[in-house]
Amino acid sequence: MITWKPFTVKDIIRETPSTSTLVLSGKMEMQPGQFIMLTDFATGEKPFAFSFVSENECGLTIKAVGKFTSAITRVPVGSTVYLRGPYGNCFTLPGKDKKLILVGGGCGTAPMRLWLRHLLQHGYSNITFINGARSADELLYASEFRSYPIELITSTDDGSEGYAGFTPDILREVLTNSAFDILYTAGPELMMKKVHEVIGSTPLESWFLLERYMKCGIGICGQCTLDPAGIRLCIEGPVISGEVLNSIDEFGTYTRDAYGGRKVFAGIGCT
Amino acid sequence: MEPNLSVDFFGKIAASPLVLASGVMGISYSGMLKVVENGCGIITTKSYTVQRRKGHEGPVVAEFNGGFINSMGLSNPGIYEGMKEIADCKKRCDAPIIISLFGVTAAEFTELVRAVDSSIIDAIELNLSCPNVADEYGIPIAASTEKVFEIVSAVKSITKLPVIAKLSPNTYNVPEIALSAEKAGADALTLINTLGPGMIIDINAQKPVILNKFGGISGAAIKPLAVKLIYEISKLVKIPIIGTGGVLTGEDAVEFLLAGAAYVGVGTAVYYNGIDVFAKINAFFSSYLRQNNLASVRDIKPI
Ligand SMILES: Cc1cc2nc3c(=O)[nH]c(=O)nc-3n(C[C@H](O)[C@H](O)[C@H](O)COP(=O)(O)OP(=O)(O)OC[C@H]3O[C@@H](n4cnc5c(N)ncnc54)[C@H](O)[C@@H]3O)c2cc1C
Ligand SMILES: Cc1cc2nc3c(=O)[nH]c(=O)nc-3n(C[C@H](O)[C@H](O)[C@H](O)COP(=O)(O)O)c2cc1C
Ligand code: FES
Numbered sequence: 001m002i003t004w005k006p007f008t009v010k011d012i013i014r015e016t017p018s019t020s021t022l023v024l025s026g027k028m029e030m031q032p033g034q035f036i037m038l039t040d041f042a043t044g045e046k047p048f049a050f051s052f053v054s055e056n057e058c059g060l061t062i063k064a065v066g067k068f069t070s071a072i073t074r075v076p077v078g079s080t081v082y083l084r085g086p087y088g089n090c091f092t093l094p095g096k097d098k099k100l101i102l103v104g105g106g107c108g109t110a111p112m113r114l115w116l117r118h119l120l121q122h123g124y125s126n127i128t129f130i131n132g133a134r135s136a137d138e139l140l141y142a143s144e145f146r147s148y149p150i151e152l153i154t155s156t157d158d159g160s161e162g163y164a165g166f167t168p169d170i171l172r173e174v175l176t177n178s179a180f181d182i183l184y185t186a187g188p189e190l191m192m193k194k195v196h197e198v199i200g201s202t203p204l205e206s207w208f209l210l211e212r213y214m215k216c217g218i219g220i221c222g223q224c225t226l227d228p229a230g231i232r233l234c235i236e237g238p239v240i241s242g243e244v245l246n247s248i249d250e251f252g253t254y255t256r257d258a259y260g261g262r263k264v265f266a267g268i269g270c271t
Numbered sequence: 272m273e274p275n276l277s278v279d280f281f282g283k284i285a286a287s288p289l290v291l292a293s294g295v296m297g298i299s300y301s302g303m304l305k306v307v308e309n310g311c312g313i314i315t316t317k318s319y320t321v322q323r324r325k326g327h328e329g330p331v332v333a334e335f336n337g338g339f340i341n342s343m344g345l346s347n348p349g350i351y352e353g354m355k356e357i358a359d360c361k362k363r364c365d366a367p368i369i370i371s372l373f374g375v376t377a378a379e380f381t382e383l384v385r386a387v388d389s390s391i392i393d394a395i396e397l398n399l400s401c402p403n404v405a406d407e408y409g410i411p412i413a414a415s416t417e418k419v420f421e422i423v424s425a426v427k428s429i430t431k432l433p434v435i436a437k438l439s440p441n442t443y444n445v446p447e448i449a450l451s452a453e454k455a456g457a458d459a460l461t462l463i464n465t466l467g468p469g470m471i472i473d474i475n476a477q478k479p480v481i482l483n484k485f486g487g488i489s490g491a492a493i494k495p496l497a498v499k500l501i502y503e504i505s506k507l508v509k510i511p512i513i514g515t516g517g518v519l520t521g522e523d524a525v526e527f528l529l530a531g532a533a534y535v536g537v538g539t540a541v542y543y544n545g546i547d548v549f550a551k552i553n554a555f556f557s558s559y560l561r562q563n564n565l566a567s568v569r570d571i572k573p574i
Contacts, residue, residue, distance in 0.1 A: 045329030230305025261348030
């Protein structure tokens with residue numbers, strides 16, 4: 001049954017000039033990688049991934065890119081928002097001995113953070129994390145990540161913090177120096193496309209968290225399908241393996257807009 | 272012997288009498304292909320308008336005990352983009368494709384029909400009934416025998432493709448409307464579009480859950496109404512009926528054939544029973560035919 005669960009906005013953390021975390025009081029049963037549909041029953045309803053979950057709180061890290069995201073990140077603390085879900089598939093815990101590499105770019109770092117915390121909670125220790133952003137002030141959770149027992153590589157496009165350059169280029173370098181078993185990534189699609197190219201024909205297992213325009217979130221409207229396989233990202237995704245992506249010719253090329261028409265990826269944005 | 276599920280559709284062979292209902296999965300070519308791969312015999316596209324439409328802001332879907340409501344707002348990329356999507360689908364599969372068109376006036380419908388490439392389309396469905404946009408255009412055209420006659424005749428006069436009139440249940444005179452469509456030359460009817468619209472209020476938010484307040488009702492709740500209209504109208508008209516509305520299972524689909532439908536439309540069931548609902552219904556057809564010693568779905572005769 002589709003039902004919306006009310007959550008009180010306990011706090012809003014301004015993470016970067018454009019991105020805020022809504023701290024919601026209440027428990028949400030979900031797995032890393034899954035998403036929810038968030039509404040205020042006034043402005044609209046949009047899909048988001050969690051950036052953290054705990055016993056009595058959960059968080060959505062949202063970049064203000066348009067009407068809904070601007071409105072919802074400015075609601076007064078104490079107001080109520082409504083969630084339905086969780087929807088979609090999720091990341092699954094790998095073998096304990098695996099060497100893992102995580103790549104987060106822009107607001108894709110939000111779901112990567114949840115996955116990272118999940119892995120650490122489950123005792124994984126062999127983790128490298130490449131956290132990229134356009135510039136230092138757009139880097140998410142930089143100090144939090146520094147406190148974790150992981151190999152952290154920070155990069156910014158403009159070199160204002162960490163390595164100067166794009167995350168896929170940094171990934172290429174990292175991969176030439178050490179071997180990994182599994183890669184997980186979330187971020188702008190053109191970044192993920194390059195990550196996919198960098199992995200190329202290496203035997204590295206890989207998982208990509210994709211975004212598509214979602215209207216229903218429940219597999220009926222057909223708005224979020226990936227060509228040519230007809231994968232509904234809201235049901236069979238949003239986590240897609242690098243192997244499957246080999247045959248998705250729209251990956252990194254085009255997406256669909258609110259009208260359902262094709263829209264070519266223009267530059268590195270949030271989607 | 273394996274029971275025969277294939278049926279004729281205006282001279283083409285469809286692998287099953289199941290028809291994908293308009294507005295469900297019919298936006299991208301890959302979505303349409305996916306449905307065919309899962310056992311659907313005939314595809315209906317999303318309803319197209321001349322100008323693209325963004326549709327409504329969400330929430331656009333909601334559920335209640337027994338049914339579903341939606342207010343997508345006829346979002347579509349426009350007929351010209353839509354034709355490209357259909358061409359991509361047709362290149363990859365040979366299932367018959369019905370293009371759904373939404374207009375308000377005869378002139379709008381004929382403009383849409385002129386944009387249809389008849390070499391890749393197998394039939395045209397006229398969506399004469401969407402309740403979600405009734406507010407914007409006044410009384411739904413589906414309630415007027417004259418309007419329906421005028422639109423169907425106008426479309427018939429400019430196309431050789433079979434024309435299907437999709438009717439709304441939201442009027443007391445559906446049988447008269449059906450007769451009027453037949454008289455105007457319609458080659459088939461689709462019965463029914465969504466009921467209502469209806470409304471659901473979230474008791475925590477104390478607000479309508481659909482942002483646009485109201486939404487068309489589909490799913491189990493409207494099934495008895497669909498069965499009744501199919502039964503009644505199939506006795507009145509000679510043209511075939513695509514029976515649609517609340518079919519969730521194989522049992523429901525057989526019930527529609529018994530009521531007098533020639534084809535069975537499936538929409539909301541994709542949510543309730545998964546994208547493979549078509550294969551599940553086909554499997555039930557086969558077992559029902561075997562049990563009743565029938566060779567073909569066409570041997571399931573209307574009561
Ligand atoms: C599975 C999934 C998880 C997501 N997780 C996050 C997250 O954790 N944090 C975050 O900041 N953003 C996330 N997004 C993106 C977020 O949904 C969009 O940024 C948001 O919908 C924009 O709405 P708007 O009204 O502010 O912008 P608009 O002005 O409507 O659009 C701006 C851009 O946002 C995208 N967008 C708009 N509507 C949708 C929609 N219904 N579905 C998908 N994309 C849309 C489009 O690319 C559009 O060009 C996620 C998207 C998906 C599909
Ligand atoms: C999400 C959704 C979108 C729909 N969009 C359209 C549409 O664009 N055109 C149309 O003629 N009918 C549309 N319908 C109505 C269906 O085609 C069908 O007539 C109705 O839902 C009843 O069948 P069902 O109970 O099997 O869904 C839509 C229904 C749903 C649930
Ligand atoms: S968002 Fe509707 S099918 Fe995925």
